[in-house]
Amino acid sequence: MSQARHSTARSLAAHAVLILYTVIALFPVFVVVINSFKNRRAIFADPLAVPTAESFDLVGYRTVLAQGDFLLYFQNSLVVTVASLFFVLLFGAMAAFALSEYRFRGNMLMGLYLALGIMIPIRLGTVAILQMMVASGLVNTLTALVLVYTAQGLPLAVFILSEFMRGVSDDLKNAGRIDGLSEYTIFFRLVLPLVRPAMATVAVFTMIPIWNDLWFPLILAPSEATKTVTLGSQVFIGQFVTNWNAVLAALSLAILPVLVLYLVFSRQLIRGITAGAVK
Amino acid sequence: MGALTLTQVTKSFGTTQVIKGVDLAVEDGEFCVFVGPSGCGKSTLLRMIAGLEDVTSGDVAIDGARVNDLAPARREIAMVFQSYALYPHLTVRDNMGLALKQAGTPRAQIEAATGKAAEMLALAHLLERRPAELSGGQRQRVAIGRAIVRRPKLFLFDEPLSNLDAALRVQTRIEIARLHRELGATMIYVTHDQVEAMTLADKIVVLRGGVVEQVGRPMDLYNDPDNTFVAGFIGSPQMNFLDAGKLGLRSARLGIRPEHLVPGGGQIGGRVSHVEKLGGETLVYVASEDHGLLTVRLFGEQDYAVDEVVGLGFEPNRAFHFDAEGRRLR
Numbered sequence: 001m002s003q004a005r006h007s008t009a010r011s012l013a014a015h016a017v018l019i020l021y022t023v024i025a026l027f028p029v030f031v032v033v034i035n036s037f038k039n040r041r042a043i044f045a046d047p048l049a050v051p052t053a054e055s056f057d058l059v060g061y062r063t064v065l066a067q068g069d070f071l072l073y074f075q076n077s078l079v080v081t082v083a084s085l086f087f088v089l090l091f092g093a094m095a096a097f098a099l100s101e102y103r104f105r106g107n108m109l110m111g112l113y114l115a116l117g118i119m120i121p122i123r124l125g126t127v128a129i130l131q132m133m134v135a136s137g138l139v140n141t142l143t144a145l146v147l148v149y150t151a152q153g154l155p156l157a158v159f160i161l162s163e164f165m166r167g168v169s170d171d172l173k174n175a176g177r178i179d180g181l182s183e184y185t186i187f188f189r190l191v192l193p194l195v196r197p198a199m200a201t202v203a204v205f206t207m208i209p210i211w212n213d214l215w216f217p218l219i220l221a222p223s224e225a226t227k228t229v230t231l232g233s234q235v236f237i238g239q240f241v242t243n244w245n246a247v248l249a250a251l252s253l254a255i256l257p258v259l260v261l262y263l264v265f266s267r268q269l270i271r272g273i274t275a276g277a278v279k
Numbered sequence: 280m281g282a283l284t285l286t287q288v289t290k291s292f293g294t295t296q297v298i299k300g301v302d303l304a305v306e307d308g309e310f311c312v313f314v315g316p317s318g319c320g321k322s323t324l325l326r327m328i329a330g331l332e333d334v335t336s337g338d339v340a341i342d343g344a345r346v347n348d349l350a351p352a353r354r355e356i357a358m359v360f361q362s363y364a365l366y367p368h369l370t371v372r373d374n375m376g377l378a379l380k381q382a383g384t385p386r387a388q389i390e391a392a393t394g395k396a397a398e399m400l401a402l403a404h405l406l407e408r409r410p411a412e413l414s415g416g417q418r419q420r421v422a423i424g425r426a427i428v429r430r431p432k433l434f435l436f437d438e439p440l441s442n443l444d445a446a447l448r449v450q451t452r453i454e455i456a457r458l459h460r461e462l463g464a465t466m467i468y469v470t471h472d473q474v475e476a477m478t479l480a481d482k483i484v485v486l487r488g489g490v491v492e493q494v495g496r497p498m499d500l501y502n503d504p505d506n507t508f509v510a511g512f513i514g515s516p517q518m519n520f521l522d523a524g525k526l527g528l529r530s531a532r533l534g535i536r537p538e539h540l541v542p543g544g545g546q547i548g549g550r551v552s553h554v555e556k557l558g559g560e561t562l563v564y565v566a567s568e569d570h571g572l573l574t575v576r577l578f579g580e581q582d583y584a585v586d587e588v589v590g591l592g593f594e595p596n597r598a599f600h601f602d603a604e605g606r607r608l609r
Contacts, residue, residue: 171364171437174331179425180352180381193368 029255036060036248043244060249063236069224070250073232078257080142080228081210084149088206089199091150092157093165097187099158100165101173111162117155122148123215133220140223148216153206164198165191200265207265211258229254281342281432281465282307283328288337290323290489297323299489300337305467305482310459313469314476314512315486321469322437324486328467329358329435341432352381357426358435361442363418365410365425371397372406375425389428396424399458416447423455427462436468440475452478473513477501485509507605510534516562516574521547523600525569530600530608535593537562537576544592549573551587556580565589 034050035043042055049055064070099111122129129148130139138144168191176186192199217231233250236243283305290298297320305311313321326332328339330351338345346354357378365374373380375396376389384392397403400420410418419439426434436455440448456479459466470476476483477497485492485500485508493505497513504510510518516537523533526546540547542563549567561581565573575591583589600608 169362169364171360171362172366174326174329174351175358175360175364175366175425177331178329178351178356178358179378181377189368190366 032248033252033255036245036252038245040245043248057245060243060245060247061253063243063246064249064253067235067246070229070232070253072225073227073229074253074257076142076226077211077228077230077254080145080149081207081258081261083142083146084153084210085203085207087146087150088153088157089203092154092202093161093192093195093199094187095154095158096161096165097191099162111158114158115155117151118159122152126215126219130219138220140221140226142221142226144220145216145226145228148220149210149213153202153210156205157202160202161195161198164195168194196268200268203265204262207261208258211254283311283433283465283467284338284340284343285324285328286338286340288324288327288339289335290320290327290332291335296335297489298327298335301489301491303484303491303494305465308463308465310466310468310479310481311484312476312480312482313467313484313486314471314473315492316512317471319486320489321471321486325435325437325467325469328433329356330354352378355429355432356435357429357431357433358437359419359422359426359439361438363410363415363422363442365418365421367410370407370409371402371413371421371424374410374421375428378425378429392428392430393424396427399427399461400424400454415443416451419443419451420454423458427458432465434464434466436466438470439468440470440472455479473515477513483513485512504534504599505607507532507534507601510599510601510607516576518599519570519573520601521570521573528600531603532601532605534599534601535597537574539597540573540575540591540593542575542577542589542591545590546593547573547591549589549591551583551585551589553585554583563589565591567591 031047035047037051037058037060038049038055039057039059042049042051042057051057095114099107099114133139133144138147172190172194173186176190181189212230213228214230214234217226217228218234221227222231229250233247233254236246236250283303285301285303288298288301289296301324313324315321323332327334330346330349334347339347341354341356366377369377372393375393379389379392393406394403397406400423402417402420402424405413405417405421410421413421419442422439439455440451443451452475455466455468459479468475468479480497482494483497483500484494487508493500493509495503500509500513504513507520511520511534514536518534518536519540521533521535523530526533547565547567547570549565549570551563552566552572553564555562555564558580560579561577561583563575563577563581563583565575567573573591602608
């Protein structure tokens with residue numbers, strides 16, 4: 001009896017901590033979203049108030065949709081994020097499989113080399129990257145961004161996935177070899193489904209910095225046709241005047257696609273944990 | 280079909296040699312068991328036969344054809360793993376049929392082969408389930424079924440019973456013996472459990488440190504071991520090793536099986552240190568000043584008190600003589 005009460009108290013305490021953390025984490029998002037629905041005067045008068053009938057105003061959204069080609073910016077962001085994510089997961093998983101599965105000379109060194117990128121920020125190489133993109137004529141293309149983000153995401157992907165792939169039963173892979181499956185079939189059909197939770201983790205960690213990045217779009221692809229959402233929203237931030245309605249509306253809109261992607265991956269993550277019944 | 284020959288096979292990982300020149304001939308239809316303590320190289324040797332590990336030097340031949348450089352799938356072997364290694368995303372039927380499907384066998388033939396194997400192993404009602412929905416014993420039967428379906432020249436078993444509980448282990452052991460009789464196929468079986476080795480094998484290969492210590496039929500190893508390692512490894516409880524010098528014999532050590540030590544003799548004195556009653560037999564542990572702890576195996580229920588002083592005797596022709604290096608003196 002006392003034990004039952006004790007565990008209730010504990011779970012209450014745990015929930016209190018978690019709820020507090022959630023509130024703190026979601027507060028800025030909440031403020032951004034409520035203010036995006038208010039008129040300019042209401043934003044400055046009382047930033048924490050929820051929109052009322054009086055202060056409710058969609059001017060921010062109207063501005064965003066009227067000025068600039070926001071639909072195109074969204075599309076660019078989505079293309080860059082999804083393409084980079086695809087390549088990071090594909091190449092990261094393949095490299096991780098090779099590192100964890102095959103014994104070859106320099107295996108350890110190769111693993112360290114591939115993980116090195118976690119410690120060195122890719123932005124240090126911005127000038128060299130820009131020179132390279134200019135030389136290869138890739139400036140102002142989405143390809144440039146996809147290439148850079150793939151390189152940026154690979155180290156962490158290789159590091160996490162190779163750890164997980166070491167945990168996949170050797171017997172299972174060997175059974176596949178004896179049954180005549182090719183190494184590619186073993187990789188795609190046996191190993192990948194079993195490391196799905198790790199793939200989802202890597203996907204989430206890779207996706208968010210790419211979606212939010214301002215640096216590389218600004219330097220490598222600032223043209224109107226290749227602007228991403230984060231770069232597109234900058235037009236509303238001026239040196240002297242900032243159109244806060246439009247900025248907040250753009251930011252609120254930018255949350256949506258990445259939220260959808262996150263939900264997709266977190267479902268995968270949960271499904272991966274209940275493996276065995278997975279088709 | 281299905282004879283296996285190993286000629287001076289070695290395996291090195293980096294600078295460590297784990298298999299140090301093994302010669303072995305397994306005849307067609309034979310049940311051969313590799314047994315030894317962990318780390319003796321028995322699993323590595325099996326994986327080399329399967330083609331999952333490269334052979335550093337020497338030859339592996341199946342039916343007289345050298346297979347060193349052949350991929351595992353093309354060696355016409357099948358393997359059953361300790362962890363079952365079933366494909367989690369496939370049903371029992373597809374698990375068993377995958378190898379044939381990969382080889383391009385017609386669907387009807389796959390159906391027939393899977394059906395027959397399922398019937399042999401009483402799996403027919405489980406064919407549509409996935410591995411996650413099966414118990415440990417059922418999973419191991421599916422793994423065995425997957426091997427049977429391929430009609431291989433050689434069956435390889437890598438400690439297949441180690442993950443099962445005691446009752447299931449005995450049952451599956453009998454099932455494997457029955458399969459061997461029915462299929463008449465050559466089987467290579469790796470285990471660290473000498474009981475499995477004794478009960479299943481036509482031929483036992485005792486390995487230690489990458490070297491074959493002795494090869495022979497179970498009863499030959501039991502009744503005629505070549506050295507103290509084989510004598511101690513085969514038979515449970517373990518053979519007693521006595522200091523032969525203290526008994527006035529010329530050999531260095533004397534090996535006597537627990538069932539051949541009889542109370543009441545005067546050659547060895549000691550005190551009972553522990554008694555285990557198993558119902559059908561009684562194990563009496565006797566601490567002797569000259570020879571250390573000795574095990575005596577007695578038939579039926581016997582009453583001994585701890586600390587009781589006992590004298591033990593043995594028949595000289597039941598004892599094995601070994602020299603100082605552990606080699607048998609005949």
